[in-house]
Amino acid sequence: MAYTDLQSLLREMLVIREFEETADKLTLRGKVPGGMHNSSGQEAVAVGVMSALAADDVIATTHRSHHHTLAKGFTPNEIMAELFTKATGVSKGRGASMHLGDFKRGHFGGNGIVGAGVGIAMGAAMGIHQRGDKNVSVGFVGDGGLNTGRTWESLNMAVIYKLPFILVVDNNQYAVETFVGRVTGGNDPAKRASGFGLPSFNIDGNDVLEVQKYTAEARERAVAGEGPTFINALTYRYNGHNVGERGQYRTQEEIADWREHKDPIDRFTAYLLSTGDMSQADLDSMKASVHAEIEAAVAFAESSPEPDLSTLTDGVDSGLLGAK
Amino acid sequence: MSTTTDTPTRVSHPSYSEAFQQGVREEMTTNPDIFILGTDLVERGGHFAQVKGIAQEFGESRVKDSPISEAAMVAAGLGAAMYGLHPIIDLNFIDFSFGAMDEIINQAAKIRFMFGQPVPLVIRATSGVALGGAHHTNALEAFFASTPGLSLAIPSCANDVKGLIKTALRVPDPVIFLMHKKLSGVRSEITTGHQPIPFGKANSVRPGKDAAIITWSYTLFTALKAADELAKEGIEVEVIDLRTLWPLDEDAVDAAIKKYGRVVIADEAPKFGSLTAEIAASATERCNSDLKGPIVRVGGVRAPISANPRHSDAAIPTVAGMIEAVHKVMKY
Numbered sequence: 001m002a003y004t005d006l007q008s009l010l011r012e013m014l015v016i017r018e019f020e021e022t023a024d025k026l027t028l029r030g031k032v033p034g035g036m037h038n039s040s041g042q043e044a045v046a047v048g049v050m051s052a053l054a055a056d057d058v059i060a061t062t063h064r065s066h067h068h069t070l071a072k073g074f075t076p077n078e079i080m081a082e083l084f085t086k087a088t089g090v091s092k093g094r095g096a097s098m099h100l101g102d103f104k105r106g107h108f109g110g111n112g113i114v115g116a117g118v119g120i121a122m123g124a125a126m127g128i129h130q131r132g133d134k135n136v137s138v139g140f141v142g143d144g145g146l147n148t149g150r151t152w153e154s155l156n157m158a159v160i161y162k163l164p165f166i167l168v169v170d171n172n173q174y175a176v177e178t179f180v181g182r183v184t185g186g187n188d189p190a191k192r193a194s195g196f197g198l199p200s201f202n203i204d205g206n207d208v209l210e211v212q213k214y215t216a217e218a219r220e221r222a223v224a225g226e227g228p229t230f231i232n233a234l235t236y237r238y239n240g241h242n243v244g245e246r247g248q249y250r251t252q253e254e255i256a257d258w259r260e261h262k263d264p265i266d267r268f269t270a271y272l273l274s275t276g277d278m279s280q281a282d283l284d285s286m287k288a289s290v291h292a293e294i295e296a297a298v299a300f301a302e303s304s305p306e307p308d309l310s311t312l313t314d315g316v317d318s319g320l321l322g323a324k
Numbered sequence: 325m326s327t328t329t330d331t332p333t334r335v336s337h338p339s340y341s342e343a344f345q346q347g348v349r350e351e352m353t354t355n356p357d358i359f360i361l362g363t364d365l366v367e368r369g370g371h372f373a374q375v376k377g378i379a380q381e382f383g384e385s386r387v388k389d390s391p392i393s394e395a396a397m398v399a400a401g402l403g404a405a406m407y408g409l410h411p412i413i414d415l416n417f418i419d420f421s422f423g424a425m426d427e428i429i430n431q432a433a434k435i436r437f438m439f440g441q442p443v444p445l446v447i448r449a450t451s452g453v454a455l456g457g458a459h460h461t462n463a464l465e466a467f468f469a470s471t472p473g474l475s476l477a478i479p480s481c482a483n484d485v486k487g488l489i490k491t492a493l494r495v496p497d498p499v500i501f502l503m504h505k506k507l508s509g510v511r512s513e514i515t516t517g518h519q520p521i522p523f524g525k526a527n528s529v530r531p532g533k534d535a536a537i538i539t540w541s542y543t544l545f546t547a548l549k550a551a552d553e554l555a556k557e558g559i560e561v562e563v564i565d566l567r568t569l570w571p572l573d574e575d576a577v578d579a580a581i582k583k584y585g586r587v588v589i590a591d592e593a594p595k596f597g598s599l600t601a602e603i604a605a606s607a608t609e610r611c612n613s614d615l616k617g618p619i620v621r622v623g624g625v626r627a628p629i630s631a632n633p634r635h636s637d638a639a640i641p642t643v644a645g646m647i648e649a650v651h652k653v654m655k656y
């Protein structure tokens with residue numbers, strides 16, 4: 001994904017939304033083994049961050065990472081095929097929804113372990129630092145991951161070694177069915193982080209330009225050798241933690257309020273129409289092309305082969321130590 | 325149970341998860357020191373509904389929603405246990421125990437030996453191979469069972485879940501309690517009522533004449549299917565469920581060897597390093613002369629578990645693999 005202009009930001013958010021809503025339905029129809037974590041509502045966090053990064057910047061992310069992965073420039077085809085656990089998927093069908101990644105393209109993986117992506121991204125930042133390279137590494141974590149020790153151990157290291165690292169909290173306010181305020185002492189992530197001695201911000205994660213701006217500034221500091229930044233981007237997840245889940249832990253009114261009044265795509269669409277950066281005709285054709293792209297991804301995933309059973313134990317280690 | 329109408333009462337058996345609720349409820353009623361700490365327990369009742377309704381019944385002081393802080397969760401249970409309570413720490417998936425391994429292995433397992441202080445602590449988690457990919461399908465049984473100071477229950481059915489959790493909540497020791505993902509919703513009869521089931525007592529689930537398959541948890545059902553198929557060929561295989569892996573019912577293993585001389589031990593953990601190896605090796609040391617040939621082991625492949633269903637199924641014992649193993653011991 002090349003973020004060449006403002007319209008390209010909107011288009012990518014539309015790709016993510018349509019991808020997620022389509023994949024959600026396919027999951028309910030049994031096409032996605034093991035289910036999936038839908039990121040609808042959180043598009044601006046992903047697109048805002050990625051649009052401020054360079055192609056060779058590194059990310060490492062969470063169990064909810066379709067949006068990060070698409071926004072990083074991966075195609076709907078390879079992600080949809082991965083959800084179907086097909087051989088043409090980005091992780092060759094071994095990962096499904098939770099384990100998307102391709103290291104050559106700076107994506108150090110989704111993760112089944114809450115908080116693990118933070119440490120991995122911090123380590124990549126250490127690699128960048130050792131080499132003296134001029135790129136940065138971004139670790140994503142959810143609000144739930146704010147309460148696991150590994151998140152803070154890693155952040156502390158990034159601070160003391162002045163690593164080119166950005167910690168982004170994709171804060172959708174719930175960890176499965178648990179509201180962030182119930183389990184997060186202080187419930188002010190930036191304040192908590194600032195105690196570690198780094199620039200720390202609570203920002204509007206549903207404003208794609210705000211996310212982009214804070215990420216760009218963090219990146220500049222990181223590349224200038226000034227060390228890490230903590231960004232807590234407040235957003236909202238529209239669907240259940242896993243596909244098909246509903247639960248009683250939040251009201252339908254709350255969900256409707258976010259969807260109707262705070263939606264990141266609606267807000268940015270209105271903005272682009274009002275500034276004249278986009279016409280209604282542009283929007284219509286954008287939506288049509290996004291729709292076609294996602295339809296094609298489904299067709300690609302459907303028609304792709306399963307990974308061959310003969311590959312079951314391939315690549316467990318390099319084999320160089322003599323294991324047969 | 326009696327009914328005043330003429331229509332027969334349809335008794336619906338509890339699911340594996342509901343049996344956990346039952347056992348825990350019964351023990352919580354009589355022991356005020358029991359409390360449960362884990363993620364998403366209060367509203368949701370746990371990821372597998374294993375504690376559904378308990379917070380509503382006993383209050384949130386006894387069922388606590390935790391942040392995602394595994395090390396602190398186990399530490400909380402550990403410290404409270406040493407203080408005299410009997411916590412159940414619900415780690416959701418056993419894979420998340422890695423984040424609390426110091427608290428489990430270096431602390432909980434060793435306190436009694438080092439200080440003489442009891443640690444009445446249950447660590448419950450869901451385990452086993454199912455869909456979900458490499459980070460949700462680790463097999464840790466051998467590690468826990470081989471750690472001095474820990475006991476390990478790994479029930480296969482509702483009855484054993486209930487009876488074993490009741491025992492776990494009555495002993496002053498740390499117990500790892502593993503429940504298989506694929507069994508969560510499986511209903512079966514509670515045959516032992518309110519009775520606790522002792523650890524270290526295997527259960528013969530199917531009688532045999534020719535050979536025995538010794539196994540536990542989900543693999544039991546693969547073994548039973550294989551036994552059905554083998555019966556069609558005239559081979560009658562006893563199927564034995566160990567139910568706990570420490571303490572281990574060595575008497576049941578030895579009895580099977582003495583009776584048949586032909587034994588298969590099966591589990592879904594990667595075969596290299598699986599507890600099947602320990603059980604087979606120690607049984608061979610004890611009863612070599614009673615064996616007609618080597619114990620044959622069936623296990624998982626040496627690879628992380630793929631998210632692809634055909635691959636994850638192929639990574640663990642299959643009915644065909646189990647039949648092949650029995651054929652092998654029948655040739656002795």
Ligand SMILES: Cc1ncc(C[n+]2csc(CCOP(=O)(O)OP(=O)(O)O)c2C)c(N)n1
Nearest residue numbers: 064112113114142143144145174175176420
């Ligand atoms: C170490 C660890 N503990 C628990 C889990 C189970 N789990 C998976 S996702 C999740 C909630 C995560 O919430 P959050 O970090 O807010 O991310 P979100 O799902 O909202 O994107 C939990 C508890 C896990 N995967 N890893």
Ligand SMILES: [Mg+2]
Nearest residue numbers: 142143174175
């Ligand atoms: Mg969240």
